[in-house]
Amino acid sequence: MTLTITKNKTENCCVLSLAGRIDTTTALELQPELEQAIDENKKVALDFAEAAYVSSAGLRVILAGEKRAKARGSVMTLINVSKDIMEVFDMTGFTDILKFE
Amino acid sequence: MKELRIEAKTENLETVLDFVETALEGVSMKRLNQILIAVEEVFVNIANYAYSPNSGEALILASVGDFVIIEFEDSGVPYNPLEREAPDMALRAEDRVIGGLGIHMIRNLMDEVTYRRDGNKNILTIKKEKS
Numbered sequence: 209m210t211l212t213i214t215k216n217k218t219e220n221c222c223v224l225s226l227a228g229r230i231d232t233t234t235a236l237e238l239q240p241e242l243e244q245a246i247d248e249n250k251k252v253a254l255d256f257a258e259a260a261y262v263s264s265a266g267l268r269v270i271l272a273g274e275k276r277a278k279a280r281g282s283v284m285t286l287i288n289v290s291k292d293i294m295e296v297f298d299m300t301g302f303t304d305i306l307k308f309e
Numbered sequence: 310m311k312e313l314r315i316e317a318k319t320e321n322l323e324t325v326l327d328f329v330e331t332a333l334e335g336v337s338m339k340r341l342n343q344i345l346i347a348v349e350e351v352f353v354n355i356a357n358y359a360y361s362p363n364s365g366e367a368l369i370l371a372s373v374g375d376f377v378i379i380e381f382e383d384s385g386v387p388y389n390p391l392e393r394e395a396p397d398m399a400l401r402a403e404d405r406v407i408g409g410l411g412i413h414m415i416r417n418l419m420d421e422v423t424y425r426r427d428g429n430k431n432i433l434t435i436k437k438e439k440s
Binding site for chain 1: 319320322323326339342343345346349350353410411413414417418
């Protein structure tokens with residue numbers, strides 16, 4: 209299982225749906241997609257409905273995205289995060305840094 | 310007990326994860342994902358630091374009983390990741406503060422993590438109750 213990234217654009221919001229593992233390998237695919245989405249949109253949402261798990265490499269890319277969004281005055285939101293994945297964000301202190309909906 | 314001998318490089322991560330997923334057939338999805346996160350952190354650590362700048366092999370042994378036990382062996386430089394997290398030089402300075410994230414996640418997700426040096430081998434074992 210790898211990662212499939214699907215981009216859906218509406219008005220000013222861009223939703224990146226992440227299906228699969230966000231790991232050391234696939235985080236490298238997510239990074240440019242996320243950077244581009246943040247640069248082109250005021251609002252970006254990462255949809256975790258189909259995400260299996262996030263490793264520390266995935267967390268790094270998401271954190272970098274949050275920093276980039278902040279610097280550009282954009283908003284990055286994480287949506288449909290499962291309980292299991294939320295545990296990972298919790299244990300690493302990321303719940304305080306990121307926005308969840 | 311299932312085993313995989315593989316060159317320790319990050320390009321092989323997906324092969325390692327697939328191996329563990331197959332070896333752990335019957336383990337719940339929640340448990341499997343927790344274990345896969347830990348496996349990734351350990352393997353990437355070996356790939357990045359054990360043989361750098363050369364390359365070498367890692368041996369991964371997986372067994373499932375009441376506990377899932379996965380052992381990682383490498384013949385690289387002596388290194389106990391539980392004592393110290395090597396800085397991730399690939400990261401920019403502002404991101405390097407979370408360099409110890411991986412080992413923190415392993416400790417949190419697993420029931421037991423042990424390191425021992427046996428001859429010229431680093432042996433790291435992770436253990437998690439099966440259900």
